[in-house]
Amino acid sequence: METVQNLKKRLKSIGNINKITKAMELVAATKMRKSQEIALASRPYAFAVMDLLANVSMLAKKDLPELLVKRKVNKVLFVLVASDKGLAGAFNSSVFKKFESFLKHNKEKYQDEKVFLAVGEKSNHYLLKKGLTVVKKFVQVGDFVTPEQVKPLSDFIVQGYLNNDWDKVIIFSTHFRSALKQESLTREVLPITFESLQETVKEIMPDKGKFAEIAKEQNISFIPNKEKLNEYLIEPSAKKVLEDLAYHLFFMQMYHLILEANASEHSARRMAMKTASDNAKDLGQALNLQYNKVRQGAITSQIIEIIAGSEALN
């Protein structure tokens, strides 16, 4: 049986762990709420851009900018979006798992040269550990993402695409469904296709909750009215507008992806810390019981000794 002192020490350290994880949980919860707010604030902008793109691309007809045109794939860029810090439960490993299974399933398809880009320290570590070449890493994003921080990333990817450094960009990241549920997802972001845009729009709109109704009210659709479109006056030209728009759109899509990963990270961490502090609580209770038993046992044996002693004197 363990000694009373030992048990006491263990009880104390578990109590400390409980306090730490509880504090981390609360911090993560606050951060999660804030990053969710940021993600929601960018929605009207996203809808407006998508709407405009749908209109203009109808007008431009075949004059599509390079970002929207599919070309022969020689090189593929994989972007892994993970966190800078650990202690976030399965947040990072689920992204990596998705990445691995994707590579396994598409072995024949992507035999051509692959390039990797890491967002977040953890994904950088993971890629280096696997012995893959990381073309560039974007780390130290901080707790909340700002458009200024995503700009270099989006610029880098677009530049590489335009320079023919890669012909396709696939992103692995986490989709924020709710505070309790996050899914890792795979998305082809470049070249921009209408299918992937529609997917993005669908994901920007939440499944349920108060924002789902707002999306319905705004009545977002991708079928512009052809007759009305001809009346538009476009300056300087549809192609130029579309070029700029495609660039903005890609930036927005990246921004949204990172935002969502950020919100997911915080909620994953909150959940992980919640389980940890729950565990610590259970463990503390069990230990406390054991401690009481041992203490009681010691007292009983002492009493027995005293009684036995006095009996022997009689």
Next chain:
Amino acid sequence: MKLSIYLLKKILFAGEASLLNCKTSMGEITVLDNHEHFIGVLTAGAIKVIDDKKQEHFFDVKSGFLEVRQGNEVRCIIQ
């Protein structure tokens, strides 16, 4: 006209306005009520808005788009 100005982080302006003045890549333009349908690229400068209460608003623009839609509706997407 119904005017909305969207910034990535928030909505800068949403509501009735009587005048919108901004710089596009083809020059400075002013949009009044019932303007022709129009799509243009905004360049760096300031947007001036006069709302229905005759109040002036100014917004800073780096780049963006202007769209005059059917139904007397104007949208600006700016950065």
